Amino acid sequence: MTSRSAAQPTILERVAAGDPGAVKDVLSRYSALVWSLASGLSRDPHEIEDVVQDIFVDVWRSSKRYDPRVASEATFIATIARRRVIDRRRRAGRRVDPEPLEEELAPGADDPSLRQVDIEDEAMQAKEVLAELSGDRRRVLELSVVTGLTHREIAADTGIPLGTVKSHIRRGLVEVSERLKARRVAHGEDGE
Incomplete structure (x- = not known):
């Protein structure tokens, strides 16, 4: 009995092998999933687009680690997407909005x-x-x-x-x- 990956490679296996058509197939099949997960991060469409792009870059980089015996492609991609969204939230939580100083500085304080x-x-x-x-x-x-x-x-x-x-x-x-x-x-x- 032949395995599924030996008979017909998955999209991620094709990405890992460098198949240029696989990139289009991944985007076509999983962009809605990734977009929906990224949408929970922000209402700003530009930020969502940035996160979606980061997620797909991670998918390309991680494609060689994909094992169809462990999880489905959708689960693998959703896990990457969730991690990237969580990372973004953490960074946003650590960012401090600068506020102008209202007080006059003491002499020499600008040194x-x-x-x-x-x-x-x-x-x-x-x-x-x-x-x-x-x-x-x-x-x-x-x-x-x-x-x-x-x-x-x-x-x-x-x-x-x-x-x-x-x-x-x-x-x-x-x-x-x-x-x-x-x-x-x-x-x-x-x-x-």
């Missing part, structure tokens, strides 16, 4: 070398305060803030339940904030 010293000092203080936290709370907070893992990824990596991960992060951030504020007050730096 980049002074601002760099302030940033380095703040980072050092935050690192010191983070090191003061208890074991699991510190570890979970570092994985979230420093490494950029999601709550679910942290739970999977550490074996700590998801709810506990969220509590550690929330309480850890509050504790770090309170300790930093206490340091500023102790050094007469807090303007409150």
